[in-house]
Amino acid sequence: MPRTHKSLPRLHVEADLGAGQALTLGREQTNYLVAVMRMKAGDAAILFNGRDGAWLARITDPHRKGVMLEVVVQTARQTAPADLWFGFAPLKAGRLDYLVQKATEMGAGTIQPVITRFTQVSRLKPEKLLANVIEAAEQCQVLSVPAVAPEVTLDALIAGWRVNHGLRRLIVCDESAPPSSPVELLGWLRGLSIGVLIGPEGGFSDDERSQLLAQAFVVPISLGPRILRADTAAVAALALVQATIGDWR
Ligand code: SAH
Numbered sequence: 001m002p003r004t005h006k007s008l009p010r011l012h013v014e015a016d017l018g019a020g021q022a023l024t025l026g027r028e029q030t031n032y033l034v035a036v037m038r039m040k041a042g043d044a045a046i047l048f049n050g051r052d053g054a055w056l057a058r059i060t061d062p063h064r065k066g067v068m069l070e071v072v073v074q075t076a077r078q079t080a081p082a083d084l085w086f087g088f089a090p091l092k093a094g095r096l097d098y099l100v101q102k103a104t105e106m107g108a109g110t111i112q113p114v115i116t117r118f119t120q121v122s123r124l125k126p127e128k129l130l131a132n133v134i135e136a137a138e139q140c141q142v143l144s145v146p147a148v149a150p151e152v153t154l155d156a157l158i159a160g161w162r163v164n165h166g167l168r169r170l171i172v173c174d175e176s177a178p179p180s181s182p183v184e185l186l187g188w189l190r191g192l193s194i195g196v197l198i199g200p201e202g203g204f205s206d207d208e209r210s211q212l213l214a215q216a217f218v219v220p221i222s223l224g225p226r227i228l229r230a231d232t233a234a235v236a237a238l239a240l241v242q243a244t245i246g247d248w249r
Helices: 027-036 093-105 126-140 154-165 182-187 206-213 230-244
Strands: 010-012 022-024 044-048 054-061 068-076 085-088 110-115 169-173 194-198 218-221
Touching: 010 027, 010 126, 044 068, 085 093, 085 230, 093 110, 093 126, 093 230, 110 126, 110 154, 154 206, 169 206, 169 230, 182 218, 182 230, 194 230, 206 218
Parallel strands: 010 044, 085 110, 085 194, 169 194, 169 218
Antiparallel strands: 022 068, 044 054, 054 068
């Protein structure tokens, strides 16, 4: 029973993709296809690079040191990068990996670490963040890989917002925001460019909160009566945005 495109392994590659192109994959991806998936010559995989859409490629030589494939046909046209911006205060390693993977699955187009007063993490590893984003993109079959922006302090983010984001509204998840229906609140933002900002496990400081609330581009929302872990709040907020004014509609 031939495997449908949906069930074929999907791999992100850096190379340009076009019909007839020969590609040799690196050690990790070779190991996955040849050793883990036990694929043979003639077997197919779906390749994407975030620029040229998705392409079906067939294995020409399942060499253990570097599997060789020929790119055959485009199976999906490249989609525009998602507009949704997602900012978060970095968390400790495991939760950070989870957070950037979920932001990718939930359709963020830009993933931006924001350093706040109570952020616990000292040094971020951008290459690790990107690896998590690519892994999530392969799994959830997005074609435009979210951009992982370099970390920024909350002060710099606020100071540069208008210049960098124009009319984009920044939805700030604030557990001290007065309870209101986030669905109604978000309805007012339909059609606008949106950013979502989640604070650190220790929350925004009082100064940060008042600085944020003083910005015309900020829309504070409550995510209900319970205090959520930052990674829970991220998924909840992104689901709310995608369901009410985003691409789940
Ligand atoms: N300072 C809080 C913990 C912050 S939770 C405490 O009392 O311990 C981490 C982040 O998740 C917050 O900064 C906020 O962005 C988000 N968050 C958690 N619960 C929320 C809620 N009920 N409404 C809105 N945002 C929430």
